[in-house]
Amino acid sequence: MSARRIPASQDPVRPRPSAEITVTLDGERYGGLEGQTLAGVLLGSGRLSWRTTSVAGSPRGVFCGIGVCFDCIAEVNGERDVRLCQRRAADGDELRTQHDALPVPVEDEDPPTATSDGAGS
Amino acid sequence: MTGGTPVGVLVIGAGPAGLAAAEAALDAGARVTLLDASDATGGQYWRHLPEERAGEHEARLHHGFARYERLRDRVVGDAACTVLLGSAVWSVERSAAAGSGFTVNVATGRVDAARAAMSALEPEAIVLATGAHDRTLPFPGWELPGVFTGGAAQALAKGERVRVGERVVVAGAGPFLLPVAESVAESGARVIEVVEANRLGRIVRGWAPKPWRLLGARAKVGELVGYVSGFLRHRIPYRMGAAVVAAHGTDRVEAVTIARLDTDWRPIPGTERRVAVDAVCVSHDFTPRLELAIAAGCALDERRFVVVDDSQETTVPHVFAAGEITGIGGVDLAMAEGAVAGAAAAGRTPSRNAVRRRRVFSDFAGRISAAHGIRSGWHHWLHDDTIVCRCEEVGYGRLCSTAASTDAEGLRSLKLSTRAGLGICQGRICGRTVEELLVAASPGDRFLDSVSTDRRPIVAPQRLGDLASLGDGPESP
Numbered sequence: 226m227s228a229r230r231i232p233a234s235q236d237p238v239r240p241r242p243s244a245e246i247t248v249t250l251d252g253e254r255y256g257g258l259e260g261q262t263l264a265g266v267l268l269g270s271g272r273l274s275w276r277t278t279s280v281a282g283s284p285r286g287v288f289c290g291i292g293v294c295f296d297c298i299a300e301v302n303g304e305r306d307v308r309l310c311q312r313r314a315a316d317g318d319e320l321r322t323q324h325d326a327l328p329v330p331v332e333d334e335d336p337p338t339a340t341s342d343g344a345g346s
Numbered sequence: 347m348t349g350g351t352p353v354g355v356l357v358i359g360a361g362p363a364g365l366a367a368a369e370a371a372l373d374a375g376a377r378v379t380l381l382d383a384s385d386a387t388g389g390q391y392w393r394h395l396p397e398e399r400a401g402e403h404e405a406r407l408h409h410g411f412a413r414y415e416r417l418r419d420r421v422v423g424d425a426a427c428t429v430l431l432g433s434a435v436w437s438v439e440r441s442a443a444a445g446s447g448f449t450v451n452v453a454t455g456r457v458d459a460a461r462a463a464m465s466a467l468e469p470e471a472i473v474l475a476t477g478a479h480d481r482t483l484p485f486p487g488w489e490l491p492g493v494f495t496g497g498a499a500q501a502l503a504k505g506e507r508v509r510v511g512e513r514v515v516v517a518g519a520g521p522f523l524l525p526v527a528e529s530v531a532e533s534g535a536r537v538i539e540v541v542e543a544n545r546l547g548r549i550v551r552g553w554a555p556k557p558w559r560l561l562g563a564r565a566k567v568g569e570l571v572g573y574v575s576g577f578l579r580h581r582i583p584y585r586m587g588a589a590v591v592a593a594h595g596t597d598r599v600e601a602v603t604i605a606r607l608d609t610d611w612r613p614i615p616g617t618e619r620r621v622a623v624d625a626v627c628v629s630h631d632f633t634p635r636l637e638l639a640i641a642a643g644c645a646l647d648e649r650r651f652v653v654v655d656d657s658q659e660t661t662v663p664h665v666f667a668a669g670e671i672t673g674i675g676g677v678d679l680a681m682a683e684g685a686v687a688g689a690a691a692a693g694r695t696p697s698r699n700a701v702r703r704r705r706v707f708s709d710f711a712g713r714i715s716a717a718h719g720i721r722s723g724w725h726h727w728l729h730d731d732t733i734v735c736r737c738e739e740v741g742y743g744r745l746c747s748t749a750a751s752t753d754a755e756g757l758r759s760l761k762l763s764t765r766a767g768l769g770i771c772q773g774r775i776c777g778r779t780v781e782e783l784l785v786a787a788s789p790g791d792r793f794l795d796s797v798s799t800d801r802r803p804i805v806a807p808q809r810l811g812d813l814a815s816l817g818d819g820p821e822s823p
């Protein structure tokens with residue numbers, strides 16, 4: 226088995242009911258709740274990974290969960306490099322898995338290129 | 347960019363330290379701007395469900411949640427306080443601005459979306475309260491899906507009500523493993539065991555000296571006792587002197603190897619055992635988020651925390667620091683430091699109560715590192731093909747052979763030739779580990795160019811289009 230969202234009926238925290246939403250990842254549908262992050266929706270549906278790495282082509286999903294590691298990035302509604310653990314899900318969000326050629330090194334004195342501009346690609 | 351907005355005391359980070367700083371500055375009569383990259387206040391400690399799903403019994407997941415709610419209501423409800431959420435500070439630069447002499451550049455908007463609203467603030471004084479993130483040491487297989495940091499497990503349990511797996515091992519070092527295990531168990535997973543690298547002897551020696559000093563920190567001790575009773579309730583074994591030395595699986599983690607460690611954290615051959623899991627949560631320490639402090643020119647101590655004086659002022663006038671960036675000491679210390687910093691930033695003498703609390707809890711920081719700090723024997727659980735830099739997928743063998751074959755003595759050139767630490771996370775995850783391993787593999791014991799991996803001129807990722815638009819004059823509405 227795998228990661229799962231705690232069913233509201235069994236949750237001692239009693240979260241306020243919020244609207245059900247659906248997002249797609251490469252066309253496949255995943256159900257979640259308003260207020261979840263996109264990573265929360267995917268993990269909560271049992272999906273553990275959604276990116277393949279540049280060198281080894283190995284799968285990645287959430288690692289740090291707080292926006293630091295960038296393992297969880299994917300394309301969201303046409304914009305690349307979105308950290309799914311930080312982005313709140315909106316009903317109808319369309320996600321695509323990302324597989325990139327090796328990224329350009331970021332060096333101390335170089336201009337900032339931590340993410341590329343989705344609009345430019 | 348010129349013509350920023352003048353603000354009074356600017357508090358960067360709305361975790362325990364930042365909230366306490368904002369409160370103290372407001373109490374002192376200052377105008378305050380409190381901002382956080384996240385769309386909620388509370389920081390890592392009080393991460394909670396979003397408003398849409400607010401939990402009726404959310405306090406169950408937290409220690410001192412009522413304290414958070416009171417602090418939040420006090421700060422957010424004050425007309426003299428502007429709260430900017432979803433607002434990441436991406437750079438701090440010296441400028442001709444009055445007051446602190448710094449311009450603070452902020453991007454507000456949906457996370458990683460183009461067309462963020464860019465603004466520039468010119469504060470009278472700055473309180474840096476940017477916190478820390480988990481430091482997880484590499485081990486074979488740590489890149490497999492299903493391997494999480496302890497912080498991720500916390501964030502998912504508290505902020506999403508998602509449990510990371512059904513059979514979970516929690517491992518690493520330090521008291522932080524306790525709340526991680528508790529929230530994983532509370533989320534309905536079975537915590538098979540908690541594995542702490544240090545042995546009982548060191549933990550006792552680290553925590554025990556001058557025990558009367560802990561008296562002032564009874565609440566903290568009570569919190570620890572709470573975890574122990576939770577462990578008993580959930581029947582979670584707590585093993586000391588052991589570590590997860592490998593994770594196994596092809597597309598996801600299916601098992602881990604746990605080995606006993608000697609006192610220096612070196613795995614003891616023949617003690618390995620394999621445990622089936624579907625998730626493992628590993629944290630060995632915390633790394634302070636120092637980018638803004640470094641950009642502002644604040645000095646760091648030899649352990650690489652921000653140096654502050656009695657009023658929490660850094661070596662740069664008008665720039666104060668509080669919370670985990672000045673040392674890893676837990677929530678109470680973070681709040682006491684915040685209260686001192688906020689008052690001082692507003693030009694007032696900090697309250698004696700805050701100064702006393704800071705003294706009581708600063709004791710904790712020293713005990714934590716004496717009892718749980720990382721020991722170098724962990725290098726021995728690495729193999730040549732163990733990935734060290736997750737972004738660039740640089741293996742330990744390549745790192746060592748490059749370090750040995752080049753006579754490069756600078757971190758910068760070693761990074762360029764190995765590519766380690768140059769990926770999209772900008773070395774946040776592996777930076778300190780890469781430095782430590784390169785030092786161990788190089789002839790000298792110190793990098794001549796002293797370029798630290800903590801230095802990142804751009805703090806938060808910005809889309810090139812958004813940066814380019816800054817040159818286009820005033821923003822269109």
Ligand SMILES: Cc1cc2nc3c(=O)[nH]c(=O)nc-3n(C[C@H](O)[C@H](O)[C@H](O)COP(=O)(O)OP(=O)(O)OC[C@H]3O[C@@H](n4cnc5c(N)ncnc54)[C@H](O)[C@@H]3O)c2cc1C
Pocket residue numbers: 291358359360361362363364381382383384388389390391392433434435436475476477478479480496497498500501522525526635638668669670671676677680805806
């Ligand atoms: C994921 C995680 C979970 C934790 N859970 C626990 C726990 O359960 N129990 C425990 O005892 N300790 C926990 N800790 C340790 C915890 O860090 C401290 O106890 C406490 O939260 C420290 O408070 P702080 O205010 O210094 O930092 P934080 O709480 O980390 O707050 C810092 C804030 O600054 C913001 N920030 C950082 N950089 C920027 C920027 N450039 N622009 C805008 N905002 C920025 C961050 O978004 C964050 O909200 C956790 C740590 C982590 C990383």
Ligand code: FES
Pocket residue numbers: 286287288289290291292293294295296297298308309310311
């Ligand atoms: S999981 Fe690390 S950035 Fe999202």
